[in-house]
Amino acid sequence: MLARTLMTLMLLFAAVGISGPATAADRFIILQSTTSTENSGLYADLLPRFEADSGIEVRVVAVGTGQALRNAGNGDGDVLIVHARAAEDAFVAAGHGVARHDLMANDFVIVGPASDPAGINGMSDTAAALRKLAQAHAAFVSRGDDSGTHKKEQALWRAAGLEPQADGDWYREAGTGMGATLNIAIGMDAYTLTDRATWISFGNKLDHRVVVEGDAALQNPYGVILVNPETHPGVRARDGQIFIDWLLSPKGQAAISGFRVHGQQLFFPNARRTN
């Protein structure tokens, strides 16, 4: 009788459920990546080209740089594309990565409401703009999630001689991804730091706009790293290296510079190998 009771439930809940295996590619690698590259649509443009060339499927896990490095540090990933140079070098130095190569770059911008309560619109000196923003106690939303953008923002505040605390006043920590942080900043009429790729492809800008840009301090270089198979034996190092070689090749670099959103180039290839 138990069998029949269970059968009733099983038939209902498993008929659809257990049928069909997962899409299983013969060859695939796991790419632990920052969110900007995925959310802007770069991978949707880039990866089919690589897959056509190599027959290797690239499975993208898009998280913040901090989490991507931690996941890869557990061996859960074969290749990393992230943007936090110091943390990347530390990752390789700790034996988790084989080598870090320059892949591409773009830049960060500060976006804010059209009303511009801090009066920083049009500035290109980030440190001065941040000091003005802090003096005005204008609302600022920080990623607060240990991502590459968050690390960059903290470095910019330090360079401005400030160390804002998330004490519930004007400086707020969202603790979430770039897109979610933009949604919060826009909802709160607040300023925030974002990479330009995410901003250009973001669909909910309302009346927010870029207010600070063009400072050399706002450079945003992306690195690519093969997870070290000696430290993490499960790593698909051969196929991971094929992917990295393709990205750094003229073909891969041309694909990166050819990617456009609303007619704008989002990533600028700058391949340079570290051996």
Added chain:
Amino acid sequence: MGDAITEALRLVAFGDAALWEIVSLSLRVSLTAVALACLIGLPLGALLAIARFPGRGVLIVATNALMGLPPVLAGLLVYLLLSRAGPLGPLELLYTPTAMVVAQTVLVTPIVAALSRQVIEDLHQEYDEQLRSMGMRTWGAVMTLLYDARLSLLTVALAGFGRAAAEVGAVMMVGGNINHVTRVMTTTIALETSKGNLAMAVGLGLVLMLIALVVNGAVMGLRSAQAVPRHV
């Protein structure tokens, strides 16, 4: 909101291939998890209802409390288990639909166990003497009561399905929201929201609600078909 409804209608009407891939993976993962949770949770719930053993009270409180297990915590625990650095790393299950099934099973089993425990306990009080007079031991009673309560237990399974289909924290962490591999309805909604495509996100949410409606409707249909009296 108007945009969202238009988007939802467009998605359903034009049978977007990407959408159906995501919907079918959502259903496969959540229904498999609920099936597994029923396999474990129903006998466990019935046993907790009927059997008397030391620590039973503690177990009941624990199962009830676990109904509130945060999905993101369940996801984290399963991640630590399946990570290459974890004990089950060599199985290479992380970032696969199987990992998502495991995480959702962890979430749904306490719900099935706790709710079926209550259903069976009420029934047991009613039939206790009868079962005794028939000389039934614990396992016999468990099976009889589970069969007798099968219609109420369908609702229990539905509650479990609701939990599985609605959560995002666990599948995001152990599935990784990989396009064409582990992307399901809830993780797609989170992704579209983070891209600022709010109408698309709400549209997908409406489609998810529609699916929940269809599943619940199907179960109601099954219930009424089963409810036709067939006395011995």
